[in-house]
Amino acid sequence: MLKPMRSYAISELPWTDVRAHLKHDRRLILPVGACDQSGPHLPVGAGTCVAEALARDLSQEFGVLRAPTFHYGVNIPGEDAYAGTAALRAKTLHRALNELLAVWSSQGFDEFIAITANAHVPHAEAIATLRAPTGRVRVVEALNVDLSALLDGATHQEHADEALTSLLLHLRPDAVLMDRIKDPTEDPRKVRKFVVGRLRRIPPASRGTLGSAALATHEKGRLIYEHILQKIRLKVFIAPPPDEDEE
Template sequence: MTSPTPTPRSWALADLPWTEVAAHLATDRRLLIPVGACDQQGPHLPVGAATVVAEALAADLSREFGVLRAPTLHYGVNVLSERDYPGAAGVSGKTLHRALNELVSDWSCQGVHEFIFITASTHDPHVEAVATVRAENARVRVVSALSVDLGQFLDGEKGPQHAGEVLTSLLLHLRPAAVRMDRARDFVLDEALLKRCMSPAGRALPDESPGTVGEPTRATAEKGKRMYEHILQKIRNKVFIAPVPVPEGDER
């Protein structure tokens, strides 16, 4: 009789006593930190959709590589024009940056020498707030999961999206019960609206949008699985497998 395959251990900080955390840090000084967002994602996706993706990636990488994983920060920097959507709530870039800096300061004093932030929000001020976090005597790395080129998996528009084919497919794979495909509505921007509404300087959905940009009706769970595995492999290769150059004189 074949023995069941053991479930990979969770290295979530919230599940471990401090003594086990200390013992683990003696051999592996990395910490994964998923940073989510509580932002509207159209009428068909939950406001925590970006958080779902970041948490799933962090959990899978934590188990696979035996790296400690911090509790998820569920709030990020949202588009100001979307603050009136019920349920959406965010913080300023300065607040997010300060909160993360204070957290990594505590953890670095306890022996963490490398922080790996994972976020699935593509809003520039959010990404910038995370990317500019610094820790004394520790390395900080930032993974913007949806910055990976996923054009090869798309059947619809390959331009900027918000709750479009990409995120909807990922949620259909990761948490299908939370997706309301009967409510999904496509909204493709023409060239003029694209320049006005999706510029890096200031993103704002037009009034006629249902809260989406792109074609979520083209999303499928099968696409979502392939996208997710592609993103996961990119992170594996770049962050966990590729050798990390150590500056001369730095023995961390």
């Protein structure tokens, strides 16, 4: 019988095991998700799935403790109401995470690696400005990695697009409803204005999707995931810069 893989998730460990681990490794990985719509073809927690998978795989590979996922973030606003979504204001997200870091710092953790897969600027900024009372905070925005060489459609990140849909086809294929994908009917000029920040809300005719989700494939998702994982390995765990936080 195969020996069960050791868990580094603090929610699955007795506090005494966490304390013992801190004697030789004081790092903590914190996945930050979002309860946000990702079009009619992806689950509300699509970005959370990506952040959790990265946190889990890196935790196991490098033997670093992993905190429970923080499931709420700052959502991309839309002109439609998307049922089931829930969001925090940027300052609320920032304060909540800072309070958690303060508690963990008091217990001996001295390096925090926050991983998120939500490129919405207020969400990313709320996490990028986190500070721990002691130690350092490193922030990884997974979807900010350059994926242009792996995409057939847009070379920049859009919302619920080819990149995120491919990632979910790799990580959670059962949760992707490819038959619900339709080409956006919104004026491309209006969509582009939203992508570059000139419109405050996702145009309603887009059905919550911007970009070419129909171009997504499982194999593309595998390559994208491995590319992101390798970038994080090199920049955060293998050869991190001495005084620079990840973006």
